Structure formats: structure tokens, C-alpha cells
Amino acid sequence: MDSSGVGLVVPSDYTFAGDTDELLLLESGRRFGPITVRYETYGTLNRDRSNAILLLHAFSGDAHAAGYLARDDRRPGWWDTMVGPGRAFDTDRYYVICSNVLGGCRGTTGPGSADPTTGRPYGLSFPVVTLEDMVNVQYRLIRHLGIERLLAVAGGSMGGMQALQWAVSYPDAVAGTIVLASTARLSAQGIAFNAVGRNAITSDVRWCNGDYYGKEPPARGLAIARMVGHITYLSDASMHEKFGRRLQERDQFGFDFSDQFEVESYLEHKGGTFVDRFDANTYLYLSKAIDYFDLGGKYGSLERAFERVTSKFLVVSFSSDWLYPSYQSKEIVVALMRNRKDVSYTELDCPYGHDSFLLETERQRPLLSSFLDTVYRNG
Amino acid sequence: MDSSGVGLVVPSDYTFAGDTDELLLLESGRRFGPITVRYETYGTLNRDRSNAILLLHAFSGDAHAAGYLARDDRRPGWWDTMVGPGRAFDTDRYYVICSNVLGGCRGTTGPGSADPTTGRPYGLSFPVVTLEDMVNVQYRLIRHLGIERLLAVAGGSMGGMQALQWAVSYPDAVAGTIVLASTARLSAQGIAFNAVGRNAITSDVRWCNGDYYGKEPPARGLAIARMVGHITYLSDASMHEKFGRRLQERDQFGFDFSDQFEVESYLEHKGGTFVDRFDANTYLYLSKAIDYFDLGGKYGSLERAFERVTSKFLVVSFSSDWLYPSYQSKEIVVALMRNRKDVSYTELDCPYGHDSFLLETERQRPLLSSFLDTVYRNG
Numbered sequence: 059m060d061s062s063g064v065g066l067v068v069p070s071d072y073t074f075a076g077d078t079d080e081l082l083l084l085e086s087g088r089r090f091g092p093i094t095v096r097y098e099t100y101g102t103l104n105r106d107r108s109n110a111i112l113l114l115h116a117f118s119g120d121a122h123a124a125g126y127l128a129r130d131d132r133r134p135g136w137w138d139t140m141v142g143p144g145r146a147f148d149t150d151r152y153y154v155i156c157s158n159v160l161g162g163c164r165g166t167t168g169p170g171s172a173d174p175t176t177g178r179p180y181g182l183s184f185p186v187v188t189l190e191d192m193v194n195v196q197y198r199l200i201r202h203l204g205i206e207r208l209l210a211v212a213g214g215s216m217g218g219m220q221a222l223q224w225a226v227s228y229p230d231a232v233a234g235t236i237v238l239a240s241t242a243r244l245s246a247q248g249i250a251f252n253a254v255g256r257n258a259i260t261s262d263v264r265w266c267n268g269d270y271y272g273k274e275p276p277a278r279g280l281a282i283a284r285m286v287g288h289i290t291y292l293s294d295a296s297m298h299e300k301f302g303r304r305l306q307e308r309d310q311f312g313f314d315f316s317d318q319f320e321v322e323s324y325l326e327h328k329g330g331t332f333v334d335r336f337d338a339n340t341y342l343y344l345s346k347a348i349d350y351f352d353l354g355g356k357y358g359s360l361e362r363a364f365e366r367v368t369s370k371f372l373v374v375s376f377s378s379d380w381l382y383p384s385y386q387s388k389e390i391v392v393a394l395m396r397n398r399k400d401v402s403y404t405e406l407d408c409p410y411g412h413d414s415f416l417l418e419t420e421r422q423r424p425l426l427s428s429f430l431d432t433v434y435r436n437g
Numbered sequence: 438m439d440s441s442g443v444g445l446v447v448p449s450d451y452t453f454a455g456d457t458d459e460l461l462l463l464e465s466g467r468r469f470g471p472i473t474v475r476y477e478t479y480g481t482l483n484r485d486r487s488n489a490i491l492l493l494h495a496f497s498g499d500a501h502a503a504g505y506l507a508r509d510d511r512r513p514g515w516w517d518t519m520v521g522p523g524r525a526f527d528t529d530r531y532y533v534i535c536s537n538v539l540g541g542c543r544g545t546t547g548p549g550s551a552d553p554t555t556g557r558p559y560g561l562s563f564p565v566v567t568l569e570d571m572v573n574v575q576y577r578l579i580r581h582l583g584i585e586r587l588l589a590v591a592g593g594s595m596g597g598m599q600a601l602q603w604a605v606s607y608p609d610a611v612a613g614t615i616v617l618a619s620t621a622r623l624s625a626q627g628i629a630f631n632a633v634g635r636n637a638i639t640s641d642v643r644w645c646n647g648d649y650y651g652k653e654p655p656a657r658g659l660a661i662a663r664m665v666g667h668i669t670y671l672s673d674a675s676m677h678e679k680f681g682r683r684l685q686e687r688d689q690f691g692f693d694f695s696d697q698f699e700v701e702s703y704l705e706h707k708g709g710t711f712v713d714r715f716d717a718n719t720y721l722y723l724s725k726a727i728d729y730f731d732l733g734g735k736y737g738s739l740e741r742a743f744e745r746v747t748s749k750f751l752v753v754s755f756s757s758d759w760l761y762p763s764y765q766s767k768e769i770v771v772a773l774m775r776n777r778k779d780v781s782y783t784e785l786d787c788p789y790g791h792d793s794f795l796l797e798t799e800r801q802r803p804l805l806s807s808f809l810d811t812v813y814r815n816g
Contacts, residue, residue: 086692186692246676246700250668253701261657263642278640289629297625303731313465313565321625322632
């Protein structure tokens with residue numbers, strides 16, 4: 059537990075929309091509830107409730123952004139390097155919140171949760187939700203915590219999309235928006251990769267039209283979906299650097315299909331272990347939510363989407379990220395500038411592909427720290 | 438049949454290594470036969486047998502490079518735009534040959550062929566073969582056709598790899614080598630994509646460890662593998678241009694999983710129809726052969742691999758090809774130049790990704806024509 063800045067943490071659950079007249083109105087028009095939100099907090103909310111930062115997790119993330127859930131945990135939360143005393147999200151100064159998204163499988167209500175009307179998991183009867191729906195759930199959580207205006211919302215990848223949606227949906231409730239390795243709309247190529255992952259899951263005979271809870275899950279399908287994901291998170295150069303063409307446990311080709319290159323073993327391992335912590339149906343729902351995400355499409359143009367935002371923005375992209383390439387960040391920046399909004403943009407030259415936003419801590423820290431400091435001082 | 442330059446063609450089969458003492462020695466050390474090679478020819482071999490060009494097909498290609506196999510064929514061969522009177526591979530001047538590779542499923546012996554010792558399809562008892570093995574089979578075909586020295590070998594993608602292997606394996610038998618959108622070794626990223634495809638096939642319950650002939654084939658697994666392939670053949674920009682974020686047969690989101698973007702329908706269609714013309718086991722064998730391909734690794738370095746080549750080279754890469762990016766073509770060019778070999782290199786600025794080598798006919802034609810003319814005149 060040495061490396062973490064925040065030490066042991068205890069997650070909380072907030073449940074709302076338990077009564078019919080309180081149901082959450084989803085973007086699809088459907089009303090839904092009850093919803094339980096799993097969340098964690100780090101640091102202390104100040105007296106005037108002005109120091110709260112909401113972290114927004116990426117596709118496979120969860121509410122556990124920092125610290126350890128148990129003393130024998132081997133690894134801290136997914137953004138631990140950035141959260142803690144003196145870190146980018148400085149818990150000596152800020153109150154940091156992170157929650158699992160609607161549709162998730164890590165504590166927040168999702169397709170694997172029990173439908174109270176049947177007592178059985180929703181499966182595919184869970185509503186198709188959007189990133190805006192997830193943000194609306196987070197807004198209810200924030201209000202529950204007594205916060206009217208967030209110092210900042212911050213996230214990478216799918217988390218960055220939610221951050222953008224926050225700034226647009228709740229212009230009065232966000233002072234600063236941090237968008238890392240993200241986009242304002244999923245590209246056709248991105249939709250294509252998601253479609254392959256979904257096809258791998260739904261083609262697994264164990265998927266059973268989503269009704270596999272309590273039985274064998276579609277582990278192979280989910281593993282293959284995850285393998286595709288991992289390729290898109292890395293770069294050609296970083297895969298070459300990390301694995302090259304080395305064989306696993308062999309010096310020479312065996313000329314049979316048991317021959318594996320190290321990169322194959324890596325993908326197999328990552329895909330295989332993913333099943334232990336992720337639900338295949340959540341993969342379907344979250345990837346669909348990302349497919350739908352298109353701020354410009356929804357509001358007529360990206361420029362119009364940003365018309366009413368009041369937040370300051372920090373946008374960071376990474377040179378080797380080919381899943382959400384820099385040009386997509388620049389589209390966000392240009393649309394904000396055309397609205398004369400306050401936006402800082404940096405492209406970091408970094409070889410790790412899309413994963414850079416999680417790996418390149420050192421160079422992001424000063425960018426985030428000074429942005430948060432500026433927003434905090436100037437309100 | 439109007440657009441084709443060569444009209445109706447009749448494929449031929451050549452069978453060799455039928456006797457035990459004539460078996461082909463594979464790179465794995467295994468001896469194998471009999472081998473039947475499906476091939477087509479276009480144009481006429483000249484008196485001194487100096488005008489023969491061998492076309493080498495890519496992963497999903499076959500011997501049917503040009504013309505029509507039947508009067509009611511809807512589409513000509515895969516490289517028809519480049520083969521015919523007055524075309525790049527000018528059949529008024531050259532004798533053009535194309536054969537299906539060893540391990541294939543389009544006429545040449547592969548895992549779906551009958552093992553003469555059992556009378557049943559080989560399945561996974563088919564030997565793991567390499568691109569060098571495929572080239573050795575092509576060499577036997579060329580000798581069978583009475584040709585000692587080819588005017589040129591030419592191919593894109595996996596075909597380009599075979600062309601390189603030809604120049605290295607048979608330096609006296611190749612006067613010109615044309616390498617389009619290819620590489621001298623598969624990258625870790627390339628291996629990773631192939632591994633996903635293989636996993637999709639072998640995870641399909643219908644695959645039955647390769648023993649599915651006469652039963653339902655692993656159609657879903659093969660379709661998913663093909664979807665992954667198609668994404669890597671296109672570029673982000675060309676997918677945006679071709680599909681954007683348009684929905685299939687809908688104007689608005691339906692907020693259910695039947696919602697499909699056009700790019701999803703395209704992949705589904707391409708994956709689904711691929712099953713009709715391609716064998717899943719051949720996918721495993723050919724992708725493994727590509728994984729193994731590493732000219733520099735095999736000969737100590739790429740520079741050493743090219744030491745004894747006598748061929749002239751034309752290398753063409755495409756700016757938007759991220760499967761075999763231009764830097765990989767440049768590695769070939771640099772290694773040849775260090776050996777003071779005769780090499781021309783062009784990077785064509787073209788938006789269609791890896792598929793550019795098949796689509797960008799107009800700008801490749803003069804490059805290929807003049808290269809072939811130079812080699813033909815200077816022998």
C-alpha cells in the first residue's frame with residue numbers, strides 16, 4: 059500500500075429513483091429506476107463546497123479511482139498516480155469524487171443488476187443508455203452530496219466524452235472541464251471496432267441473448283472483444299517496443315499453432331482476466347453509448363453545442379493515439395475558440411498510443427495542476 | 438464482361454510431388470505432397486520465354502486475377518483493372534501467370550483438400566506452411582511451364598511479401614520485383630490483429646478443432662475475423678468518407694441493439710459473404726504464415742537478406758496505409774540501397790488505406806508499366 063497517496067478507501071452507494079414518480083427520464087424517452095450509484099471520495103469537501111472534482115472513468119474503469127479497498131490489495135485504483143496529497147488531483151486541497159457509470163458492472167445499476175419487478179438480472183431488458191444519461195445520474199449524485207457547482211469534471215477517453223457532456227448539459231454546474239485523449243463524436247472506425255467487439259460477444263453461444271447470469275458467461279466472446287480493444291489502446295510503436303516479434307517460451311518457430319508470439323500471449327492474458335471483472339452485457343451497453351456519442355450531431359454543430367458552456371477547458375491529446383487522434387481534440391478546441399471560450403490545448407508527444415493518458419503521468423501532472431489551480435483561484 | 442481486357446479464362450491445375458521421393462521439403466522440415474496448384478495465365482509466352490510475369494495474390498485472393506470464368510460472372514478477377522491489353526500487366530506484350538497459394542482454399546492444396554492417405558480433408562493435420570513454402574511451390578509451377586527466369590514477380594500486401602521472398606530465394610530467376618503496400622516483416626500490431634482473427638475462428642463452437650468439413654462451418658468466427666481484417670484495410674478517413682455516422686435504414690436512434698450504423702452493416706455484409714468463398718482453416722494457416730514472415734530475422738538482417746538478389750525493384754507504399762505503413766516499405770528500400778541494388782520507391786498520397794493498392798489503379802499503372810518496360814528492355 060506504499061505507493062498510493064490516499065491509502066484505504068471505503069466505497070459508498072447512493073440509491074435514487076426508487077419511486078415511480080422519481081424515475082430518471084432517459085434520452086430514449088424511457089423512465090427508469092431505481093438506480094444505485096457506486097462512488098468513492100478522496101479528500102475533504104470545503105466549507106463553501108467549492109473544491110469538488112468529479113472524475114469520470116473510461117470504458118473498463120470504475121468508481122475505484124485511487125487507494126486500496128483492502129490491506130492486501132495488490133494494485134491501487136485506476137488513476138491512483140494522479141490522485142492524492144500533492145498529486146494532480148491534490149486531496150490536500152480538493153474533494154475528489156468518482157462513480158461507476160450507469161449501465162456498468164462495478165456497483166452501479168446495469169444489465170447484471172436485479173430488476174426489482176422480477177427479482178432477476180435485467181439482461182437485455184436493461185434500457186439502452188447514453189453518455190448523457192450517465193451524466194444525468196452523476197448530476198443526481200453530486201446534488202445528493204450537497205454540491206451545486208463542481209470545480210472540475212475530468213476524464214480520459216469515454217471519461218472525456220462525459221466531461222464534455224457535463225459542460226454542455228450543466229453549464230452552471232461546472233467551472234473547469236478536463237478532456238484527455240477523447241473526442242466529441244465517435245468516428246466510423248471507432249464504431250467499427252466496437253461492432254467487432256459486440257459481435258464477438260453475441261456470437262458466443264454462452265451469451266444466450268444476454269440471459270447468462272448464474273450460468274457460464276460468454277467468456278471467449280468477451281475476451282476477444284477485449285483483445286480488439288487492447289490493440290486500439292496501444293500504438294504500433296509501443297507494441298514493437300514492448301513485444302517486438304519475440305516468441306513466448308521459445309527461441310525458434312515450432313511450426314505449429316501452439317507457437318505464440320509474446321504479443322499474442324499478452325492479448326490472451328488481458329482478454330482472459332478481463333472476464334473476472336467485467337460483464338459482457340455491460341460491454342454491449344457502454345460500447346453502444348459511445349457509438350451514439352456525437353455532440354455536434356445532437357446540437358446541430360459542435361460550435362452550437364458549446365454555445366452556452368461557461369466552463370474553462372483543458373484539452374490534451376497524445377501524438378500516437380490513433381483511436382482518438384489529435385485531430386479530433388483539435389475539432390473540440392476550434393469549436394470552443396469560435397465561441398470565444400477559455401480553452402487550453404496541448405498535444406503531448408508520447409509513444410504509448412491511447413493508453414498514454416493513463417501512463418504519461420509526469421507530463422500531465424503540471425498541466426492539470428496549474429489548470430485546476432487557475433480555476434480554483436478564479437472560480 | 439465488357440470491362441475486362443482478357444475476357445473468358447480457363448483455370449488450369451498442375452499436380453506434383455505425387456511420389457514419396459518427390460515430396461516438397463517444407464521450411465518446417467516436413468516433406469509434403471501431393472500438391473495441386475490452381476493457376477491462370479493471360480497473354481502468350483514468347484519464343485525465348487522471357488516475357489513471363491508472376492502475380493502473387495494477397496490474403497483473400499486467388500488464382501483468378503483477371504477476366505471472367507463464366508459468361509454470366511458479375512465480377513472479373515481481383516486485379517482485372519491491371520491485367521489486359523494496354524494495361525499495366527500488358528497481355529499484348531507479357532505472359533501473365535497467377536496461382537493460388539499453398540494452404541489456400543481456391544483450387545490449390547490446403548487444409549480443406551483431401552488427404553490421400555485417409556481420403557478425408559486434412560484439417561489441422563495440414564502442415565504449417567510459410568510464405569517461402571508458397572514461393573517454392575510457385576517455383577515448381579514456373580519450371581513446369583518451361584520458364585527459367587521471370588521477367589517479374591508482382592504483388593501487394595501478402596503478395597508483396599512473396600515477391601520479396603522470390604527475389605531472395607531465387608535470385609537468378611527474377612529480373613524485376615514489384616512490392617506494393619507490403620513489408621519485409623509483420624509487426625507486433627499485425628500479429629495482434631491476426632491473433633484476434635484466429636481466436637474468433639477457433640472460439641466458434643462449430644470450428645471443432647478444424648474438423649468441420651461436411652458439417653456447419655465456423656461461419657460467425659470467420660465473419661468476425663474478416664470484419665477485423667476489413668477495418669485494417671481501410672483508413673479512418675476513408676471510413677469517414679464512405680460511411681460517416683449514418684444509420685442504416687433509419688434517420689434517428691432507436692435506442693436498441695437493432696440500431697446499426699452503415700459501417701456496421703458493411704462489416705456484417707463483408708464478413709457474412711466471405712464465408713461463401715473462404716475456408717476458416719485457410720484463414721488460420723495463411724495468417725500464421727504472415728506472422729512468421731520476417732526476412733531480416735531469417736537472414737540475420739534485412740541488408741544481408743538482400744545481398745545476393747539480382748532483381749530490379751519497384752516499391753510502392755500508400756500514405757494512409759496503417760497496416761503496412763510507409764516506414765516499412767522504406768526499410769526495404771534502405772536495405773536494398775545499402776546493397777547498391779537497383780530500386781525505385783514511390784509513396785502515393787492516397788486516402789483508401791491498405792486497400793489503396795487495389796483501388797488506386799490510375800496512378801500505379803504508369804509506375805508499373807515503365808518499370809516493366811525497363812526490365813524487359815534491359816533484361
